[in-house]
Amino acid sequence: MSKEQDQVFFRNFSLVVGAIAVMMVVFFIVAQFAGNDDEADAKMRAAQVAELTKPVGKVTAVGDEVVEEAPPATPPAGDASGGHPGQAVYDGLCVNCHGIPAMAAMIPQTGDAAAWETRIEKGIDTLYENAINGFTGDMGMMPGKGGNPNLSDDEVKAAVDYMVSQLESGDTAAADTGAASGDVGKTVYDSLCVNCHGVAALAAMIPQTGDAAVWASRIEKGTDTLYTNAINGFTGDLGMMPGKGGNPDLSDDEVKAAVDYMIKQVQ
Numbered sequence: 575m576s577k578e579q580d581q582v583f584f585r586n587f588s589l590v591v592g593a594i595a596v597m598m599v600v601f602f603i604v605a606q607f608a609g610n611d612d613e614a615d616a617k618m619r620a621a622q623v624a625e626l627t628k629p630v631g632k633v634t635a636v637g638d639e640v641v642e643e644a645p646p647a648t649p650p651a652g653d654a655s656g657g658h659p660g661q662a663v664y665d666g667l668c669v670n671c672h673g674i675p676a677m678a679a680m681i682p683q684t685g686d687a688a689a690w691e692t693r694i695e696k697g698i699d700t701l702y703e704n705a706i707n708g709f710t711g712d713m714g715m716m717p718g719k720g721g722n723p724n725l726s727d728d729e730v731k732a733a734v735d736y737m738v739s740q741l742e743s744g745d746t747a748a749a750d751t752g753a754a755s756g757d758v759g760k761t762v763y764d765s766l767c768v769n770c771h772g773v774a775a776l777a778a779m780i781p782q783t784g785d786a787a788v789w790a791s792r793i794e795k796g797t798d799t800l801y802t803n804a805i806n807g808f809t810g811d812l813g814m815m816p817g818k819g820g821n822p823d824l825s826d827d828e829v830k831a832a833v834d835y836m837i838k839q840v841q
């Protein structure tokens with residue numbers, strides 16, 4: 575490798591390490607946030623999340639480069655409803671709050687018509703403005719640009735359009751599809767596990783769903799071991815798998831269903 579390649583590799587590697595650190599912290603905070611119904615406290619935590627998610631902008635730039643090179647590793651994430659222009663931003667950031675059914679009491683979830691009815695009545699321009707500048711309402715705090723100031727206004731607007739489109743075309747909403755087909759595993763996977771196991775750029779640090787080579791030796795350990803490790807957490811050669819993916823509100827059965835779903839993707 576030339577010196578220049580070394581530098582490029584080192585820069586990308588640092589960003590990926592940064593991405594993991596940020597993600598771990600976000601999941602830790604989100605997990606605590608989910609288990610706490612004191613509103614003032616919840617708002618404070620949301621502010622902390624906003625603060626901590628700021629560097630994500632740099633990470634997105636790296637992710638974009640790599641993900642574009644290797645799209646086949648991501649299809650298990652499901653339903654790419656015809657490549658909506660706002661979906662990349664949504665999947666890269668907004669989904670961490672708006673795609674977690676366990677947080678429906680604190681964050682309006684994408685595809686939840688009841689939660690969005692009164693918001694949509696405010697008019698799309700108000701929604702754009704609140705998503706761009708931030709907004710504190712009855713539920714809590716929406717951080718400006720989802721906490722990533724590096725997003726352009728147009729990128730945030732496209733992500734809002736995508737979220738609204740998930741209500742209008744009920745049949746393509748990711749959350750609905752899982753529930754309608756009764757596939758609990760897919761629903762849990764799409765709402766949480768995908769944030770680590772469906773990010774091709776992190777393949778060196780997290781076993782990616784659909785990557786048969788990486789899963790062969792894990793599957794040899796037996797399904798019961800995989801269930802136990804996913805439920806209780808596990809530290810292996812690659813790094814740390816947080817217990818229940820960081821969401822203690824999931825039942826053991828929900829986590830097992832998500833593991834089954836992941837195993838199915840390599841069989």
Ligand code: HEC
Nearest residue numbers: 668671693701704705711712713714715716719720733734
């Ligand atoms: C850290 C968690 C978090 C992230 C990340 C996040 N949101 Fe939100 N968002 C919220 C919360 C909480 C609310 C509800 C605020 C309320 O009504 O109390 C909300 C509300 C909204 C609303 C409705 C605003 C209104 O006027 O009713 C829109 C639109 C929105 N978010 C878009 C986005 C977009 C687009 C992204 C990604 C760029 C994003 N959000 C990322 C937490 C988040």
Ligand code: HEC
Nearest residue numbers: 767770780792800803804810811812813814815819832833
């Ligand atoms: C914050 C990132 C993160 C989230 C979220 C996450 N995982 Fe993991 N997971 C990891 C990492 C890292 C490993 C690899 C640990 C190792 O082998 O070094 C892993 C490994 C695993 C393994 C293999 C365990 C073994 O014994 O080899 C299973 C199964 C698994 N995860 C299931 C899940 C499920 C199900 C969810 C959602 C409920 C989930 N993960 C959410 C990071 C995550």
